[in-house]
Amino acid sequence: MRRNYRNRVWASVTSRDNALLADLQRVLGDRVRADSAERALLRRDASVFEGGDAGPTCLCETTEEVQQVVRIALAHGRAVVPRGAGTGLAGGAIPLGAPVVISLSRMNRIVDVDTESRIAWVEPGVVNLDLTKHLTPLGYHFAPDPSSQQVCTIGGNVGNNSGGPHCLAYGVTNAHILAIEVVLADGEIVTLGGLDAEPSGYDLRGVFVGGEGMLGITTKVAVRITPNPPAVRTLLLSFDTPRDAAATVSAVIAAGIVPAAMEVMDQRITIAVENYVNVGYPRDAGAVLLAEVDGLPDGVEIDAQRISDIGRAHGATDVRQAQSDEERMLLWKGRKTAFGAVAQIAPNYYLHDTVVPRSKLADTLEEVYRIADEHDLAVVNVFHAGDGNLHPLLLFNGQEPGIYDRVHAAGAKIVEASLAAGGVLSGEHGIGVEKQPYMRQMFSDDDLDHQERLRHAFDPACRSNPGKVIPVGHSCADIQSLRATPEGVWG
Amino acid sequence: MDLGIDPDRLGTCVQCGLCLSSCPTYRVTGDETFSPRGRIALMRQVQLHDAPLTPEVTEAFDTCIQCLGCEPACPSVVPYGHFIEATRTALTEHRGSRKRAIALWPLTKPRLLRLGSTLLAIAQRLRLVPARLGLPRRLPLRQPPHRTSGTDVYLFTGCVMDVWQREVHFATQRVLEAAGFGVTPTGDSAGCCGALHTHAGLAADGERLTERVDAALDLNIPIVVNSAGCGAHLKQHSSHQIFDAQEFLAEHLDRLPDVTPLDLTVAIQDPCHLRHVQRAHLPTRTLLKKFVRNVTELDDDGLCCGAGGAYSVLQPDMSQQVRDRKVASIERSNPDLVASANPGCSMHLAAAGVAIDHPMVIIDNALTRR
Numbered sequence: 067m068r069r070n071y072r073n074r075v076w077a078s079v080t081s082r083d084n085a086l087l088a089d090l091q092r093v094l095g096d097r098v099r100a101d102s103a104e105r106a107l108l109r110r111d112a113s114v115f116e117g118g119d120a121g122p123t124c125l126c127e128t129t130e131e132v133q134q135v136v137r138i139a140l141a142h143g144r145a146v147v148p149r150g151a152g153t154g155l156a157g158g159a160i161p162l163g164a165p166v167v168i169s170l171s172r173m174n175r176i177v178d179v180d181t182e183s184r185i186a187w188v189e190p191g192v193v194n195l196d197l198t199k200h201l202t203p204l205g206y207h208f209a210p211d212p213s214s215q216q217v218c219t220i221g222g223n224v225g226n227n228s229g230g231p232h233c234l235a236y237g238v239t240n241a242h243i244l245a246i247e248v249v250l251a252d253g254e255i256v257t258l259g260g261l262d263a264e265p266s267g268y269d270l271r272g273v274f275v276g277g278e279g280m281l282g283i284t285t286k287v288a289v290r291i292t293p294n295p296p297a298v299r300t301l302l303l304s305f306d307t308p309r310d311a312a313a314t315v316s317a318v319i320a321a322g323i324v325p326a327a328m329e330v331m332d333q334r335i336t337i338a339v340e341n342y343v344n345v346g347y348p349r350d351a352g353a354v355l356l357a358e359v360d361g362l363p364d365g366v367e368i369d370a371q372r373i374s375d376i377g378r379a380h381g382a383t384d385v386r387q388a389q390s391d392e393e394r395m396l397l398w399k400g401r402k403t404a405f406g407a408v409a410q411i412a413p414n415y416y417l418h419d420t421v422v423p424r425s426k427l428a429d430t431l432e433e434v435y436r437i438a439d440e441h442d443l444a445v446v447n448v449f450h451a452g453d454g455n456l457h458p459l460l461l462f463n464g465q466e467p468g469i470y471d472r473v474h475a476a477g478a479k480i481v482e483a484s485l486a487a488g489g490v491l492s493g494e495h496g497i498g499v500e501k502q503p504y505m506r507q508m509f510s511d512d513d514l515d516h517q518e519r520l521r522h523a524f525d526p527a528c529r530s531n532p533g534k535v536i537p538v539g540h541s542c543a544d545i546q547s548l549r550a551t552p553e554g555v556w557g
Numbered sequence: 558m559d560l561g562i563d564p565d566r567l568g569t570c571v572q573c574g575l576c577l578s579s580c581p582t583y584r585v586t587g588d589e590t591f592s593p594r595g596r597i598a599l600m601r602q603v604q605l606h607d608a609p610l611t612p613e614v615t616e617a618f619d620t621c622i623q624c625l626g627c628e629p630a631c632p633s634v635v636p637y638g639h640f641i642e643a644t645r646t647a648l649t650e651h652r653g654s655r656k657r658a659i660a661l662w663p664l665t666k667p668r669l670l671r672l673g674s675t676l677l678a679i680a681q682r683l684r685l686v687p688a689r690l691g692l693p694r695r696l697p698l699r700q701p702p703h704r705t706s707g708t709d710v711y712l713f714t715g716c717v718m719d720v721w722q723r724e725v726h727f728a729t730q731r732v733l734e735a736a737g738f739g740v741t742p743t744g745d746s747a748g749c750c751g752a753l754h755t756h757a758g759l760a761a762d763g764e765r766l767t768e769r770v771d772a773a774l775d776l777n778i779p780i781v782v783n784s785a786g787c788g789a790h791l792k793q794h795s796s797h798q799i800f801d802a803q804e805f806l807a808e809h810l811d812r813l814p815d816v817t818p819l820d821l822t823v824a825i826q827d828p829c830h831l832r833h834v835q836r837a838h839l840p841t842r843t844l845l846k847k848f849v850r851n852v853t854e855l856d857d858d859g860l861c862c863g864a865g866g867a868y869s870v871l872q873p874d875m876s877q878q879v880r881d882r883k884v885a886s887i888e889r890s891n892p893d894l895v896a897s898a899n900p901g902c903s904m905h906l907a908a909a910g911v912a913i914d915h916p917m918v919i920i921d922n923a924l925t926r927r
Contacts, residue, residue, distance in 0.1 A: 101613040153574040171587030217577040406573035409633030413568040
């Protein structure tokens with residue numbers, strides 16, 4: 067976990083790097099950066115985890131450039147790490163062992179939109195929300211909408227198989243990816259999947275989505291585009307306790323309604339969010355449920371009414387319906403920026419992403435609050451209630467001595483409680499380095515062996531984003547490819 | 558090195574990255590070093606952990622346009638504007654402030670500024686001034702004088718704008734008068750507001766100039782400002798009642814005469830200091846809709862145009878890349894005319910061939926049917 071910057075030696079470019087740099091510069095010119103500022107900044111993504119210094123950073127613009135960089139890195143015995151906007155929450159893009167960082171943020175062209183076939187070809191650096199904005203005038207959108215959608219990139223969405231509030235009805239990223247052009251770890255360019263409804267052979271596209279950069283680097287993606295619904299209703303329900311909100315969510319699903327989204331926030335985070343968006347989130351409610359239904363006008367009217375009734379039957383103290391698109395957008399803006407708003411409460415956060423069966427949601431939540439109390443930590447909960455995906459944020463001040471040990475311990479307990487409730491480690495943020503130590507709690511040695519073999523099928527030498535996901539000690543080749551012991555991460 | 562930022566406030570960034578898309582320099586480079594999150598991380602390293610001020614670190618700070626698009630994007634309301642202003646001031650002191658102070662000195666001397674401008678205007682007519690400098694296409698040789706029509710409001714005339722775009726002041730005055738307000742142009746006694754000095758890291762000079770403005774004017778009379786950058790600075794630093802021109806007039810829309818709207822499609826380019834700092838960009842729409850047939854929005858969510866006061870001169874490469882992005886957005890919107898309420902933005906975009914006018918000029922044209 068994060069340690070203090072103070073103990074760090076500012077990295078300088080070593081002579082070994084000079085030969086590598088010269089080769090990279092031949093391909094990319096001044097789009098290679100290897101100064102100490104850049105190397106230090108890329109130690110982090112949006113999580114609390116901090117890797118070692120990055121090696122040279124390559125701002126690639128084409129698939130061929132990515133291919134050449136991968137080959138040059140390979141020739142110099144160095145690993146590669148792909149990076150988009152760096153908004154990951156599990157340390158998936160942080161550098162371990164001074165790898166060459168392949169930044170894809172400049173590969174941000176929307177190559178082709180075919181509304182007839184409902185397919186768009188995009189480059190990996192396209193910002194998720196930019197794609198939807200581009201599609202809006204055509205009557206379409208890209209359905210996966212992670213909370214960070216205003217900045218996160220499609221490449222990162224593919225790498226983490228990202229979810230988002232509206233994935234409750236529409237499915238996560240995997241359901242919206244048809245084909246992926248990939249540069250494999252040896253520099254070969256392949257296309258996984260295809261545009262046919264039922265591509266022949268193994269579904270390697272499905273294997274690759276969620277691969278966290280360990281199976282190769284995404285350089286182009288064919289995404290499915292979704293028609294905008296004719297009608298949308300957004301409800302904001304207030305409750306005295308998170309338990310009531312969670313019970314409402316279970317009851318709504320049990321009643322056979324499939325809302326587009328159902329999101330819960332507890333009181334502390336609701337107040338922080340309201341401070342930012344000023345849209346009238348209730349500051350005095352113990353929890354709020356943001357529920358959205360979309361579809362044909364008559365249907366959404368009925369569903370909105372039913373959700374409202376179910377809410378009131380489960381203790382909703384107030385039900386409000388967004389009266390305009392503007393109000394709707396502001397309510398969502400509040401929900402989607404919740405993680406960023408926590409700095410109003412404390413300067414650091416550590417966020418978990420476990421998923422539990424919906425029926426266990428209320429109990430697990432109470433357990434989370436208890437664990438935080440026990441470790442004398444502040445916690446806020448904001449989560450995709452509809453699919454049981456918890457996002458407890460432990461809030462703390464990293465400057466406090468010994469605080470990381472407490473945060474670490476509380477995090478482990480939360481994972482334990484979630485797994486005990488029949489849950490899984492990650493809903494949508496990926497494993498990265500964050501959940502790596504918990505993998506053994508979830509998977510047997512046999513499971514991990516198979517995951518490792520699959521990874522080797524794509525990347526036999528473990529050069530692509532090494533040191534992530536599969537627990538250290540299980541994967542020998544990963545250790546060999548790390549130039550130095552990873553510094554500053556867990557353990 | 559101490560950048561003079563309150564360490565507790567510096568700690569309020571959780572590095573979530575939600576600011577990245579609203580940063581023009583990150584948008585064109587895709588490079589973390591040129592993002593608000595990256596710059597704040599570097600400020601922390603420099604101030605809290607004694608990281609060296611390498612050329613790359615100072616470049617990261619120098620290339621910030623200070624558009625503050627990141628501030629409304631930040632859910633934790635991190636005061637980035639305060640951070641970068643303090644950083645610039647510390648850097649300027651560290652590197653020596655003489656050059657900048659000399660470059661900005663004429664702004665405080667209106668007569669000298671006018672003389673310089675006249676010389677430039679002559680040089681332009683002799684074709685001695687290269688177009689790439691981005692100056693207005695034809696600077697005026699001689700300026701008609703300001704006139705006072707009453708004391709309902711002040712019209713803040715400032716420094717460079719009064720010399721290069723005095724016609725915008727005249728237009729603003731006519732629109733204010735059409736709404737029944739008697740106008741006193743502030744002229745040389747109030748002078749420059751000090752915004753450019755503060756942004757260039759000369760905070761003390763900026764403060765002194767703002768104090769001069771305050772001292773020269775009657776506290777009871779509202780000051781109407783038609784330059785978004787000056788308005789933003791004065792709202793933050795002056796003790797007087799400051800209004801942006803559109804903001805002021807939109808409140809008095811019913812006092813403006815009904816005329817046939819101009820048959821134009823006008824795209825609105827919000828100056829950053831109107832949108833992100835004053836957060837008073839919506840009145841421009843309210844107002845323009847009364848006077849032009851069609852008002853459209855650009856599709857880039859108010860991203861900066863790259864002008865940034867003196868930025869376009871100090872960082873020409875980055876400034877042009879940012880402008881290219883803006884021009885592409887304008888081309889997609891395909892308007893007859895662009896409206897921008899800041900002299901720096903309109904000069905910067907006009908230099909790239911964009912047809913652009915101040916909203917006050919457009920409204921004045923509608924009122925006088927010119």
